[in-house]
Amino acid sequence: MDAIDRRRLLTSAVLGTAGIAGATALGSLAPEAAHAAPAQLGVDPLADDPNFAEGRVTGIKDAMLLVTGSDTVLHRIQVTSGTSIWKLHPTTFEAVDVGDGLYARGVRLGDGTLAADSLWVNIVSMSVQITAIGNGWLHLDHGGSRVVGHVVPGRTAAVYRDAPTTGDLSKLRVGRHVHIIGAWRPDTNEVDLATVYAGTVAG
Amino acid sequence: MTVLTAAQPLLLAGVFVVSARVKLTGRDARRRAAGTALARLVGKDRAPLAYGVVGAVEAAAAVLLLAGGIPGVPHRIGAVASVALAAGFLGYLLYARLFAPDSSCGCVSARQSPITWRSYARAGVLLAAALAAVSAGTAWPAVLAGRPYAAVGVVVVEGVAVLLLSPEADERWLFPLRRLKTRIRPHPLAGLAYDLPLASTLRQLEASDAYRQVGTRLRSDVLEYWDEGEWRIVSYRADADATAVFAVPRLRYDPGAVRVAVVDDPEPVPV
Numbered sequence: 483m484d485a486i487d488r489r490r491l492l493t494s495a496v497l498g499t500a501g502i503a504g505a506t507a508l509g510s511l512a513p514e515a516a517h518a519a520p521a522q523l524g525v526d527p528l529a530d531d532p533n534f535a536e537g538r539v540t541g542i543k544d545a546m547l548l549v550t551g552s553d554t555v556l557h558r559i560q561v562t563s564g565t566s567i568w569k570l571h572p573t574t575f576e577a578v579d580v581g582d583g584l585y586a587r588g589v590r591l592g593d594g595t596l597a598a599d600s601l602w603v604n605i606v607s608m609s610v611q612i613t614a615i616g617n618g619w620l621h622l623d624h625g626g627s628r629v630v631g632h633v634v635p636g637r638t639a640a641v642y643r644d645a646p647t648t649g650d651l652s653k654l655r656v657g658r659h660v661h662i663i664g665a666w667r668p669d670t671n672e673v674d675l676a677t678v679y680a681g682t683v684a685g
Numbered sequence: 686m687t688v689l690t691a692a693q694p695l696l697l698a699g700v701f702v703v704s705a706r707v708k709l710t711g712r713d714a715r716r717r718a719a720g721t722a723l724a725r726l727v728g729k730d731r732a733p734l735a736y737g738v739v740g741a742v743e744a745a746a747a748v749l750l751l752a753g754g755i756p757g758v759p760h761r762i763g764a765v766a767s768v769a770l771a772a773g774f775l776g777y778l779l780y781a782r783l784f785a786p787d788s789s790c791g792c793v794s795a796r797q798s799p800i801t802w803r804s805y806a807r808a809g810v811l812l813a814a815a816l817a818a819v820s821a822g823t824a825w826p827a828v829l830a831g832r833p834y835a836a837v838g839v840v841v842v843e844g845v846a847v848l849l850l851s852p853e854a855d856e857r858w859l860f861p862l863r864r865l866k867t868r869i870r871p872h873p874l875a876g877l878a879y880d881l882p883l884a885s886t887l888r889q890l891e892a893s894d895a896y897r898q899v900g901t902r903l904r905s906d907v908l909e910y911w912d913e914g915e916w917r918i919v920s921y922r923a924d925a926d927a928t929a930v931f932a933v934p935r936l937r938y939d940p941g942a943v944r945v946a947v948v949d950d951p952e953p954v955p956v
Binding site for chain 2: 489491492493495496497498564565566568571572599600602613614615616617618633635636637638639641646647648649650651652654655656657676677
């Protein structure tokens with residue numbers, strides 16, 4: 483089954499245009515069923531979460547990422563077809579490069595490998611002040627250092643207070659303090675902007 | 686020429702007063718001294734004290750500069766002190782550049798600002814003003830009384846130049862100017878090729894009952910998404926090798942309309 487067929491299948495499952503074996507419509511998903519097995523954190527507050535890893539990619543071998551943590555711990559991260567990969571937007575394994583920074587969440591296997599459920603590549607989150615706005619970019623002041631935020635049309639979104647998130651960035655003003663989520667361009671002071679929270683604090 | 690040189694003590698005194706006031710009265714600023722290059726020079730613990738001492742020296746220099754016309758006070762003594770201070774600032778900036786390039790300048794305000802060419806230009810202007818003041822043949826009250834407009838004009842022009850060279854003051858004049866520009870001309874980010882960002886869909890999705898019902902079963906972040914007519918379809922990995930697929934209204938905000946299905950994975954797509 484190729485990716486197109488798969489999408490067609492999933493689309494018809496959720497929109498109910500065809501009967502799919504194994505699909506569960508919302509109505510039959512009772513809350514009790516959903517909460518039958520509550521998420522087990524099971525991590526000592528002071529201990530490192532074994533199911534989490536962060537660091538810079540130092541090597542890629544097949545579907546395995548070799549990652550050096552900021553505390554110099556080495557991680558091996560196994561990526562599968564069920565792993566979500568975020569790099570400014572949902573993407574595929576090919577988009578991950580050596581030198582990228584990442585956060586990974588998954589399940590630690592017996593041999594120490596982390597089988598990743600989710601990867602967030604080069605993600606950054608910071609509170610900044612807008613110091614200038616230009617055609618396709620924002621200059622941002624982050625504790626005295628300048629960060630260049632690139633606007634990616636169709637991807638960069640803005641949240642103005644409680645209004646629905648929008649692609650309209652024309653309400654941003656110089657001097658405003660905002661919170662940004664973005665994808666860092668490794669070893670630069672540049673960020674591709676994912677979401678700009680203006681007038682709210684990102685949770 | 687006389688006006689130009691003799692008016693300098695007024696400019697220097699003004700700058701020193703502003704700068705000393707921040708260093709001596711701003712408790713916050715002194716605390717932040719630990720983030721300036723000064724901390725590197727004298728040690729983190731002593732930085733706030735050293736910062737205060739510099740402020741006191743600046744205040745003393747301002748007093749000497751203004752007292753320069755009073756009989757009994759040599760009119761150059763303040764100017765000489767200013768040369769020493771201005772040269773010291775320039776040296777401090779060069780030191781910071783070489784040994785603590787990431788630190789804040791901590792020059793004339795509590796606002797953090799990195800050291801840029803403007804910091805050097807400003808220190809250079811002050812040094813030049815101090816040297817000019819030393820070369821002045823007359824004290825400033827005499828010139829102010831003789832040619833008041835010229836003297837005030839010189840001080841105002843120089844004061845504006847110092848202000849323009851101060852990154853700390855950007856918020857007062859540069860930002861409003863930039864805001865004005867985006868107001869009278871079209872906003873630079875208006876009219877970008879409009880396409881609904883995924884972030885907008887996800888925020889709507891996360892506000893929906895459908896998402897809350899299966900939220901604890903989701904294992905991954907967004908796997909894929911695509912548009913289908915008025916819907917945007919978003920898929921996640923769920924537990925037990927299933928895929929959770931949501932349909933979110935694309936062009937309206939209506940979290941109540943979000944639909945979900947949990948599908949036993951048809952067939953994993955190879956990586």
